[in-house]
Amino acid sequence: MSDTGNTLPIEITVNGRRRALEVAVHHTLLDVLRDDLELTGTKECCLVGECGACTVMVNGRIVDSCLMLAVEADGAEIVTVEGLARDGQLSPLQQAFLDKGAAQCGFCTPGQLIAAQALLAGNPHPSVDEVQEGLAGNLCRCGCYFQITEAVLAVAEGEHR
């Protein structure tokens, strides 16, 4: 039953960079991002798909990477928080989060940013309700929700080009 040696090769594109690696079949995408690729921006918390701290984009859709096996991501395009800034420039959302104070302890922030990025990609002018529903899968214990919503709306309104 404990066959810890079972691995498979996969190819994933992470933040625009193609990576080929051998992964244990029972390791999640979260494990592989953090431990194999050393992209520790994506966080581990509840491991049951409730808190969203592990949120990444897979082929343009947000998922809880703790509930996805790395092997399932073979061939996929992944975006993590490390991929949001371009050429050293923060994305409009990242800048908005800073300007609106949408991060306190910061642990939920990577997941919030990815979820917000996907929300705006699908709905460039969301209402407050739509923002709150779109980010409901990202828990913030510090209680930054109002500031996060403000940041997302600010970007939607073009405050941060």
Next chain:
Amino acid sequence: MQSFAYERPATLAEAVALLDAHGPDARLLAGGTDLIIRLRDGSATPRVVIDLKRIAELCPAIRENDGIVTIGAGSVMADVAASEPVRRHFEALAEAAAVVGSVQIRNRATIAGNICNASPAADTAPPLLVYGAVIVAAGPQGTRRIPITDFFVRSGVTTLAPNELVTAIEIPVPARRMGAVHVRRTRRRGHDLASVTLCCSVDETGVTRLAYGSVGPRPVLCIDESGVLADPDGADEAKAAILERMFADASPSKRSMRASPEYRLAMLRVLGTRAVRTAIERLATERAVET
């Protein structure tokens, strides 16, 4: 979690063969939002995990053809909630799919997986029951169709054979105009598992269909053909009496953390009453639109 052999069949035939070969040692992986949790907590310890997502025949398409909407087994909740044919014909199903978990969950969890898990609290089950869905299953013997009313047995158990898997869900486009709604009870407004999940439809001939879950080992469908529930001017007491008969089979778990049996039964009544009212209103709107 412990390791396993990972199979990624490209065809339905391969998948069926694998399932047949490995039997209870295999688990099917679609969205993974339930299975991965079980693998991690040790409540599932398969030797083989069969990933269904590369199978062409299970492609996640939702198509309408000849009065039937076919939801491919790979369809995720987000797709079901956004699908034009689903929103048009099966409003309550779109509503239910839209509240399963968070956006992250809805981007992965499949409707087929939801019903195969057969949690009594599965939110898509009541609408599927109300709309009369048919489950298309494939096995070594070929394909068969299982009416959804014959599908659920009890928590975690369906009438699928161990070597069968769901390939699609077919829902007949309603022949009559209807208004329908999905409602549920949760512990907070944010995403949660339901302590009562309920769907009600009222059609223009006065037939009311009401299905509910999380108040017993499996979701239950009840039909009222008397016309009393569907009657916008019907007396509250008469409606309450019919609803009582419908809820007579409810047997909520005494051990549940989420809600006590008394509360569940009370909420069944509250939600049932409200859902009937909303279904009537929606039918009226439907009729108004068309006239």
Next chain:
Amino acid sequence: MSTRFIGTSPNRVGGFGRVTGLQEYVADIRLPDVLEAKLVTLDCARARIVSIDKSVAEKVPGVRLVMTAADLPKPMPRFGPQLEDRPVLAVGETKYHGDPVAIVAAETKDSAEEAARLVRVEFEELPAVFTVAAALDPNAPLVQDPSLRPKDPLASTNVLREHRVGWGDVDAAHADCVVENAYSFPMVTHFAIEPHAFMAAPEGDGIAIWSSIQHPNWLQKIMSKLLELPLAKVRVYAPDPGGGFGGKQHTKYEPLVAFAALKVGRPVRLILTLDETFQAVRRAACEIRVRTGFSADGKLVFQDVKADYLIGAYCDIADRVVGKGSYPAAGPYNVPAVRILARSILSHTTPSTAFRGFGNPQVNWAVESNIDEGARALGIDRLEIRLRNLARKGDAFIPFDTPSDGNWDQAVRRAAELIGWDKPLGPGRGRGIAVGIKSGPTTGLSYSTVRLLADGSVVVFAGTSDMGQGARTVFAQIAAEELGAPLDAITIVMGDTAIVPYDQQTSASRSTVLMGNSVLMACRSIQSQIRAMAARLDGLDESKITVERGVVRLPDRELTILEVLKPGLGKLGGELIGNGEARKDAEPDHPLGGAPAFFEFNCTAIEAEVDHGTGDVTIVRHVTVSDVGKALNPLQVRMQDEGAAIQGLGHTLMEHYIFDDSGRIRNLGAIDYRIPTSMDLPLEMLSETIENGDGPGPYGSKGMSEGALLCVSAAVAAAVRDATGIAIRDLPLTPERVWRALQEPVEQAGIGRNAR
């Protein structure tokens, strides 16, 4: 005097790391040689450990260590901030569900997990206590070995300590109206999104420890004693925690990880799962009985409060929570006669520890609810009754103690205005208002060092833990203000005991005041060195020169600090160093060990709507007004208040541990322990501050960040009562519980009934 930085809201220092994912929390730091650790715990609360067989576990490939109590020094080393009662590993007996009996260290997480599963523990479940009633039963099994407190007459009970506070004569007081009720406050957990993480590495003749700890120096002290190493050989790295709320204040598994690392000679890392954090930390539950006496005109005549706090199996800081939290239980009011008896009751449950509010929310819930009821019984407006009794600035509302330090009535009036207290209510709606008070730090010691470098940029060393409250930013603002350095030329260094001078702790909302004053002092020291420099350069007497807020004023002109610094340092360059010390000494005769440095005062007003069919409570409007002295960074202050308010809504509406009959936590983890999501917010939140510059901190600031949590429950329950006529005295007000209460007949003021 205009300020350039104080009172503004520059972007968070450390914000860049947070939005890019570059910020390294403990779990993100991996040393090259590190072993991954996993705890072995039992599926049982209290159990006698019969035997532990590690033979199978040890054979798992990659496993380097399976450590049990047998591998640790004898007698078992024990630690704790108040009592040294907690063993490094359970020895002979586990005392709560989640008490570790062994630790595994292996090359990979997989091997560690597998080996942990294979450690065979034979155990025998023992009778245990999980409630106040059970713990107080004369035949109850004792949670703690009486030999741990040999001179204590309570040692043969599960009462760890009794705290009595009082003045006047409650029994002789005459009241026209007496309200007496029993209340309960649930067991809740911190649920920081970052689970606790610990790492230890042997380092030459000492050890290095990484921890998500809020008190690095306190941890250093405990580790130094346990490992018998000089302080200078124990290096604690404390990266910014991903949320603390008090749950990361005190030493938990660092000793275990350190002993493991020393035994195996390699770094060892332990990252808790979220479920394990529920087993590791929580708030004390409480059962409170309050008798409040009023005169006919609504003046408080007496407060008689009995609070039984259910703490866990080990003391941690729980008893301090009880003593300090219950101390101002009579409220921010002038009350002629007060009697408070608060008890710390041990139980076989997760050790309770500090949690935002520190014992105050529990008694506040009861006392404020009673005042609400008294107002109704007397026919007096519930806002008015508070204004009639509220202590005014300078009132010694707790005799011989720190007097009221704020215009608290201002906060109350403003909150009432914002909620529209006198406006008509829509159908099905109700309003509630409540006030909360918490004592600031009673002792304290914060050192800091500020270095003004040759180009005018600044490095600040401050040992505060920035867990999201924004301490880094505040200190940067102070340094910028005083030294005239731009904010982006200031580096704040925290979290390394080898580099950063001593800070007692980050708790009690103290850091802006204590460390802030320390940083201010260090900056002033640099200013005086600049003054001396300017005097030397210009051949002037120092008395002719002032240095203030980055500006050097000479008799004939003004210069920036940099314009003096450059020529002053000359060819050799160099830097100026200033040290600061903010000290609040202990007062041994004070019941709390010292008088509070300030009070946090908050008024919360709620408008709520109740769905009578389902019991759902919707917060339509949530108003929170805090008395903060001076908001050094208004945005950060607002975020702390709103965050505290939302956290308060958590334990008010949805959070509680659910146990089975054997004391096992049933709702471990995020699926069945509910905290507020972005969809559970008040429909409208209004947060404001009262700033009268009357705090002891820099620029008149007070500490804040706990106030807005204190009275949320009482305000919400009052609004629910206003909307429905029913009084609920047990938290949380889940939909089911509200529904249940609605099914019972509306009751009169008097002895309340406990709902399940």
